[in-house]
Amino acid sequence: MMRLDRRDFLKCTAAGAAGLAAFHSVFLGRVFGAAESRSAAAPGQKVKRWALVVDLQKCIEGKAKGCINACHQWHNVPEWPEERLEVKWIWEEKFSRLFPDQSFAHMPEALRDRPVLALCNHCANPPCVRVCPTKATFKRPDGIVAMDMHRCIGCRFCIAACPYGARSFNWKNPREAENLRHHINLEYPTRARGVVEKCNFCAERLADGLQPVCVERAEDGALIFGDLNDPASKAAQVLAAGFAIRRKPSLETDPQVYYLISTVR
Amino acid sequence: MRLYNGMIIVPGLLLFLAVVTFPFWIGKVRAGEIKTFESRPAPAGIACVLPKKQMREQHMALLKQWRDQVVREGDRAPVKLVNGQTMELSLTNGCMKCHAKEDCGPYRAHATYCVDCHDYVGIRVDCWTCHIDPMPNMMEKK
Numbered sequence: 001m002m003r004l005d006r007r008d009f010l011k012c013t014a015a016g017a018a019g020l021a022a023f024h025s026v027f028l029g030r031v032f033g034a035a036e037s038r039s040a041a042a043p044g045q046k047v048k049r050w051a052l053v054v055d056l057q058k059c060i061e062g063k064a065k066g067c068i069n070a071c072h073q074w075h076n077v078p079e080w081p082e083e084r085l086e087v088k089w090i091w092e093e094k095f096s097r098l099f100p101d102q103s104f105a106h107m108p109e110a111l112r113d114r115p116v117l118a119l120c121n122h123c124a125n126p127p128c129v130r131v132c133p134t135k136a137t138f139k140r141p142d143g144i145v146a147m148d149m150h151r152c153i154g155c156r157f158c159i160a161a162c163p164y165g166a167r168s169f170n171w172k173n174p175r176e177a178e179n180l181r182h183h184i185n186l187e188y189p190t191r192a193r194g195v196v197e198k199c200n201f202c203a204e205r206l207a208d209g210l211q212p213v214c215v216e217r218a219e220d221g222a223l224i225f226g227d228l229n230d231p232a233s234k235a236a237q238v239l240a241a242g243f244a245i246r247r248k249p250s251l252e253t254d255p256q257v258y259y260l261i262s263t264v265r
Numbered sequence: 266m267r268l269y270n271g272m273i274i275v276p277g278l279l280l281f282l283a284v285v286t287f288p289f290w291i292g293k294v295r296a297g298e299i300k301t302f303e304s305r306p307a308p309a310g311i312a313c314v315l316p317k318k319q320m321r322e323q324h325m326a327l328l329k330q331w332r333d334q335v336v337r338e339g340d341r342a343p344v345k346l347v348n349g350q351t352m353e354l355s356l357t358n359g360c361m362k363c364h365a366k367e368d369c370g371p372y373r374a375h376a377t378y379c380v381d382c383h384d385y386v387g388i389r390v391d392c393w394t395c396h397i398d399p400m401p402n403m404m405e406k407k
Contacts, residue, residue: 148336192394207341
């Protein structure tokens with residue numbers, strides 16, 4: 001039998017590895033490439049980047065409640081009397097707590113304590129997606145950070161990772177909540193006990209060409225929703241003509257919910 | 266060759282064989298007692314996505330494929346039925362639009378159309394913990 005010396009063995013190994021690498025890039029590369037292109041936008045259609053602009057001049061206390069209720073009713077969000085069980089998609093929070101970096105001792109008290117609408121920021125660089133061990137939460141090509149409830153194992157890493165408190169855990173079966181026992185929206189599923197949930201930018205309504213529930217419910221254009229990749233969209237125009245802030249931008253999550261302070265003339 | 270203690274060994278072996286082959290012959294013995302599954306009538310005059318036989322065999326794979334298509338790829342393009350009509354890709358607002366109709370039989374429990382058969386074959390599906398079963402009383406509550 002032929003004896004391989006060390007030098008020939010190494011040569012053969014190198015040739016084999018090169019061959020495998022070539023096979024992988026040519027054959028498998030094509031397979032995975034095909035899978036990826038399936039989820040991208042159709043040819044001729046530009047990729048969207050959905051974003052929401054909250055006009056702080058118009059979205060004032062009292063009015064936001066309507067948006068919150070409309071959203072929670074549409075998405076069958078359970079209401080629990082105990083705060084520790086709370087599930088929320090969109091909610092109100094003091095300005096100083098949403099924008100700790102923009103708050104200081106001498107600012108108007110009315111502004112500091114003013115309730116401001118908050119929801120999932122659908123970050124361009126979402127930490128929740130990075131930590132999810134099952135890829136139950138993922139970023140869609142149009143920028144929506146979506147949840148696949150079928151895959152959520154309830155580990156709550158995403159809750160810990162989200163710097164905006166936008167995620168809630170279902171400690172109890174949501175269908176046992178008082179509000180869902182009386183009224184359920186057949187257009188949208190409920191969730192099960194043991195999964196995390198959050199705002200989905202109304203992905204199911206966008207697919208039908210509708211606006212998100214909160215935007216539809218908002219009065220005199222307090223909430224503006226649109227595609228920031230389209231310069232003609234209302235949201236892009238409002239941002240281009242005004243001064244807006246975002247929550248905790250220093251964390252570099254690149255939030256896509258903008259808070260419009262004023263319009264530059 | 267002599268078999269010692271044959272009086273114990275032979276009946277013991279027979280008993281052992283009877284016990285081991287129990288699953289094979291019990292079905293034959295009790296054939297008359299076991300009910301065969303009677304499927305609910307299909308909703309009258311409505312076509313499904315695939316012919317009946319294929320739906321029976323492949324609906325689980327189809328549902329999973331649609332689930333991934335809608336949830337992960339955001340592709341909600343309606344699916345074509347056998348008769349050329351289209352259906353929304355949704356369990357509650359697609360499939361159940363037909364399969365929860367009265368002519369599928371009387372309601373006994375959640376999503377009777379699915380549960381009947383799954384109960385018979387001993388499969389537990391957890392679709393209905395989240396997806397809404399459009400039971401008549403649920404409809405009224407809306």
